[in-house]
Amino acid sequence: MRCRWPLFALAVVLVGAPAMPAQPPIEPKGDKYVVELTVDAVAPVRPALKHRLLPDPRDLQPGNQIQAFYKCFFEQNKLFHAKESTDKQQKWNTTPLKDLASEKELVNYGGAAVKQAFYAARLDTVNWELTHQARAEGVELLLPDIQQMRMLTVVMKVRARGEVARAEFGAALQTLQAQFALARAFNEHPTLIGHLVGIALGMIAATELEEFVQQPGAPNLFWALTDLPRPLIDLRKGHEGERRLTGKEYEVLRKAVPILEAELVARIKVLDTVDGLGAGKSVAPSAWCAKQSQDKDAVATATTRLTGAGHKADALAKLSPLQVILMDDFLQYENELDDNMKWTNVPFWLTPADFGTRKHPGAFGTLLPAYQKVTLARVRLEQLVALLTAVEGVRAHAAENGGVLPTTLDAVKLPVPIDPVSGKPFVYEVKANRATIRGTPPPGREQDWSFNRVYGITVRK
Template sequence: MTCFFLVVTILVAPPVDSRAGETAARLNVQPMAAPKPALKYVLLPEVREMNPGNAAQWYVRCFQEQRNFFFSKQANADRARYRALPLAELPVEKLRQYGGFALTQADWAARLDTVDWEVLQRVQTEGLDVLLPELGPLEVLATALQVRLFALARHLGDYPAEAANLIGLSAAHLTLDTLEEMVQQPGCPNLYWAVTDLPCPLVDLRKGLQGQRAMVAAELRPLRDDTPMTEAEMEKFVSRLSGTLGFAREQAGQSFRSLRSLLRARVKDPERVRAARRRLIEAGATEDLVALVQAVLLHYWDGSKVYADQVLRFPPAQVILLDEKRAYEIRRDEGMKLLGLAPWQIDVLTSSGKIEREGDGLFADLLPDVIKVRRQQGLVEQRIALLRHVEALRLYAAAHDGRLPDKLADVPVPLPADPFTGKPFHYQRDGATAHLRGNRPPGDAKKAAYNGHYEVIVQKSDVRSQRTEVPNRRSARN
């Protein structure tokens, strides 16, 4: 079984004549049958290739080895030049040792059996101000490496920070750019089963969003729910959180939102304070009862009265803050629970109004934008699905004298649905050219990134020679 070494470059295909607002790519491919055995080529290391060790440590070591390679002006200029070249024009001999031992260590990291970024305790305790200095270099590594990035992308999905997961998605796109060019090279094996073998999702978002949840929990930890807080304690809490959220909004280019002013307005509303206090008492009674059942206590205990006595002694500002915290937690989980759904299923819920996505809660800025990041993840899934279609068309053409199918139902292998609709991709044949189009998620119909269009052109070749796999060429293993 051969693990492909994806060359250190990408080629952005020239735009094709397409509809307005589309992301279009033209792929010139040859008919090619599936290899035998079917998984002779794979895109992620298998167990038999793995070694014991922590991949994260080896990724970081890349920068200790050759900082000039990653950060010097000349190295960046060379990298930009190489990335602009088509695969056929790359100076292969010159690039054979590209990156030296630095990228060799990244290659080794891709085949280690565990990944522990060793940031969990910091994420859990340092709040939203936690520093994650390794993320910047890892983004540089992705652009420098562009080999075996599927492994790096997947490892970044194990990082407990949303920013790292997004870098993982970016790395996956870089690799798909390269893979799309690779399948156009003469004699390239058919990768339908290799692409099908990729895990879905390739880059997980759960740990990143759970890490974000842990950071927020650390940020809100000073807000006590077991005893009345002093005015000084509440001032310290509000001051820190207000500064953190204000800076985040400024960095995001959003208008200023005064947490302190919003809190003051709520505290001055007696009815609002009474309603908040009542909700806290009701919620506390329920939580006390659950805790008792879990502890298997057999005698009756009026937990509601104990918690009610506490809440009645809380000052109005503390009551409002605790009520807002609980509202935040409810809305947060309304978003987080969607991660297990396909993008089109999420759209069904959100378009029907069942998911509240906006509001004026004090802690609204802390809510994760699950729908947005899930759609970004869905873009990677959609590109992988489209690439499976391309390779399936090559399979069909190899068995039918270079001809394309009239419809996707004629293809003899399973084809994935569009993750944004749960329905088949749009397919149109025009002679030796096939047009594959994805679907547009609600609200993003005008964004080109969500309007993929593949123009697949089957080149003339000796189809008979493609009905069996081409001889195995030597390739670097990863």
């Protein structure tokens, strides 16, 4: 897998589809995706962090998680690739939970592969060892490994479903810890596509909690959810990695030093051949540069921008029109890259409505990631985790009040999180002994049911 091309396709998949179902698929109701939860009224345990969704730091030992997770696939071709095995995984991931309790194949499902994942999750270091390679190979960087990790989390999900079905909550939490640890490991991946895969794995793990909390006797996970890093994937490393993808090969474009025409043309043609850039475009990057370099007005405008950026006019006058166009285009690319990156650590509800949508049409503009889709994927996972935390808050209140649902979320004596999309409390109401809780969809997604998850909560009598 190349680093660049799949980012756009994968972003569409992650943002445009509901989380992987942990039960028979739910049909959307209009623009809503309603998940009915019948739960016990249960208070959080003491000590508060007896149950965790990431391994206890006291259990960590020296080692690199990534190398250890790779070993999950050794001598496991049948488990991960045989059609009979993958067909069963697909079936078991959509079979009603009550039908899995007696499925003997699910006891210790995944065997040595999952045992290795448990070990990997309890190592104290995450190092993908890609930084130097990303800098050296740029947009041609291959990432053949990261999609394989999705296979591992699917296997662990099957195992967790069997454990939840059998009410083996301690075992299920151990499996979920490994799932969340695998997802969290992608927070250190130096590419945005790596982050997207981590977000996808986090969604798979989080939706399994919807079944967990419904099982009779299931412990309350309010503090376990609250203890998860927020966000699980923060996009910092991936954004910085975007700088490296063009750092070495195009470093010369930051200086007004004459470059041979043949060398310029060769560098531009690299953009033509990168999957998803030149291929299939109406105007290839090399054709766009050639046309712009022959347009005197375009060259003059580019020169003005470069002068404004600090380049000396007499130095620019010594450059070919093609180099001026390419330098200016690269400058615009880096400006827009920073314009998007600067919002990375700002809460979603404070980002501008057009965040991540602006792209200049030049050769380097095609290298800009699908920032808006990446950010939407991240906040969707944040919102799901926050919604589940609020559900556990409702369960805790009911436990303290004879099974009675709180009339408002303010009545819950726990720090119920706000909606990470809107920055406001979740929408909550109670009617006829059934509570509903939902978040606010992002702007422009109001009619998109994949961003309108609603929990209907009924307390088991």
